[in-house]
Amino acid sequence: MSAEAPTPHPEMPRRRTRVVKSNRTQILLFSILTLILTAAVVWGGRTWLRNSETLVFAVGEANGPEARFAARLATVLKNNSSRLRLKIVTNGDNAKALSQFDRREANLAILRTDARIPPRARALALLEHDLLLLISPNGKKIKTIAELKKKKIAVIADSESGAALVRNILELSDTPDAATRVQMAPPSSTFDQLFAGGFGAIVKIAHASQIVKDKSYEQSTRRGGFTLNAIDSAKAIARKYPAISEETVATGMLSASPAVPAEDVDTIGLEWLLVAQSKLSNTTVGDLARIIYENKAELALTDGFASKIEPAATDKDAFIVAHPGAAEYINDEIKSFIERYSDLMYVALAALSIIGTIFAAIYTKVTRIAPEKASQLATAILDVGERMEYATSLDALDELQDELEGILRGVVIGLRDGTISSDGLDTFKLGYEFVRDEIGLRREHIKRHAVQGHTQDEKVVVVKTAQSA
Structure with missing residues (x-):
């Protein structure tokens, strides 16, 4: 009697790996970039505010009182860590220095009031x-x-x-x-x-x-x-x-x-007046005036020149009108940072608001991963359904049942956390109920065939026993 080999059951296909999408990496990168951009803005603002500015100081002969005062002032600016620097240019005499100033080739000069006054000269200090x-x-x-x-x-x-x-x-x-x-x-x-x-x-x-x-x-x-x-x-x-x-x-x-x-x-x-070009900014002249008036002792020469520095006349009818920046300091009208740059700050805030909105939109559309739709998870459920026909035992069905319940649990958690949207939730529910019912039917089928096989085996044993007798 020939015995036929049992037909082997086809092997169950492997479970498809589901890629879980997350914003965690993008959020981390975005946070790092935000910190970098913030540091760059702070550094840039500090550099802009503290950016050094070089002023050309025209003086007469190298050993004259004007040149020696300019050298003292340059040293004081350096010792006070001021953003201002001086480039001292000597001339044959003070008249030539004023001519250089008049040609706008110098920012600062010293003149005596009986000299020919350049029209753009504004007093900074007496x-x-x-x-x-x-x-x-x-x-x-x-x-x-x-x-x-x-x-x-x-x-x-x-x-x-x-x-x-x-x-x-x-x-x-x-x-x-x-x-x-x-x-x-x-x-x-x-x-x-x-x-x-x-x-x-x-x-x-x-x-x-x-x-x-x-x-x-x-x-x-x-x-x-x-x-x-x-x-x-x-x-x-x-x-x-x-x-x-x-x-x-x-x-x-x-x-x-x-x-x-x-x-x-x-x-x-x-x-004798220290004068500045009228085009110099109020901030620059105000900073220079502050350094001069706060360091009078260091600026006095050994022969007595500039030993008693006095504020320039701020009256409108003064012989040489005071520079507005110096007048603000002398009259204690120095504006605070907010007052000085309020208009610029309003413009900057408006620009930053627009730029921020644009970048937020870009982040949302490009870098940010949108929540996964519940309907898209129906594919995972159908994958469970496709592998169900290869399940030949109750243990295999139990594994598929656990996998199905795991998908359901993941959807519930995703809906709570916002990583899964409710779009297509009805589709997911229909697929879940379909596969769940199929697993139940498959379970009943395996149980029924298991009982029939057991009855047939008992009959075969009885027949063999009768034959042997």
């Missing part, structure tokens, strides 16, 4: 006063300007501009003998020598800081003395010539013992 000392022999007082005009005058000053200034004040410019009446004194001349040389008056133009330190006045007083005269029409002269200012020689300023003058004396003078 560095020094020059006083006109009207001196006559001891006991010979000069009471009026009219009386002074009749005398031969020696001018002690740093340049020929001093003699021109005196001629202009005395209105001797058109007089034929003006050059002989008002002459520059020979270098190193003393008062006694000039008086002995036939001069009836001496006009000395000097820095107020130098006058205080000069001991020659005291020595001259002890040798025989001189007379310091007041300029009776100082106020009228200052009103007539805006470049000239009213000044006062304080008691004992020239000599403490004996006191010269014995009481305050009215005179006239000139001012």
Whole structure:
């Protein structure tokens, strides 16, 4: 009797691996990029706010007070970690430096108010006063300007501009003998020598800081003395010539013992101003003014120049109008960061809002993975249904049942977490119920065939037993 080999059951296909989509990686990358962009914006803003700016400072000769003051200022800016830097450009004299400033080749310069004022010059600080000392022999007082005009005058000053200034004040410019009446004194001349040389008056133009330190006045007083005269029409002269200012020689300023003058004396003078180009921003000039006024002691020169820095005149009728940036600092009207950049901030916020909306849309549409539709999971359920026909035992059916329940559990969790949308939920439900019912029918089929097979086996045993008997 030939025995037929049992037909083997086809092997159950492998379970399809389902790729679970998640936004976790994209969210992590987006967070990292956000941090990087935030750091870049902060760094860029800090760099922009602290970005160094180089200002060209035009000065006269290299050893002059203007150049030495500029060098001091450059050092102070560096020591205070200021964003401002100075490039000092020397010239043959201060007139050439002002010409460079007038050509807009320099941002800063120092001028005396009797110089030719560049139209775009705006005052930043008052560095020094020059006083006109009207001196006559001891006991010979000069009471009026009219009386002074009749005398031969020696001018002690740093340049020929001093003699021109005196001629202009005395209105001797058109007089034929003006050059002989008002002459520059020979270098190193003393008062006694000039008086002995036939001069009836001496006009000395000097820095107020130098006058205080000069001991020659005291020595001259002890040798025989001189007379310091007041300029009776100082106020009228200052009103007539805006470049000239009213000044006062304080008691004992020239000599403490004996006191010269014995009481305050009215005179006239000139001012040395630090000027800036009108086009410089208020922020730049305000920062520079703050550094200057907060570091006066470090800016004073050893010879006394700039030893008493004063605020520039902020009145609209000032001879040289103050730069708005300096005026804001002097008048304590410095705007806060928000006040200064409020308009820019509003524009920036509006732009950032628009840009943020655009990037959010891009993130949503491109980088962000949309929630998976419930209907798309019907494929996983149908996969369970396709493998069900290969299940030949109750254990295999139990595995498929667990897998089906796992898919259902995943959908419920996804609906709660938002990774799965409710779109197509009815389709998923229909597929789930269909496969679930099929598993139930398959389970009943396997049980029924198992009972029939057991009955047939018992019959075969009974027949074999009967045959053997």
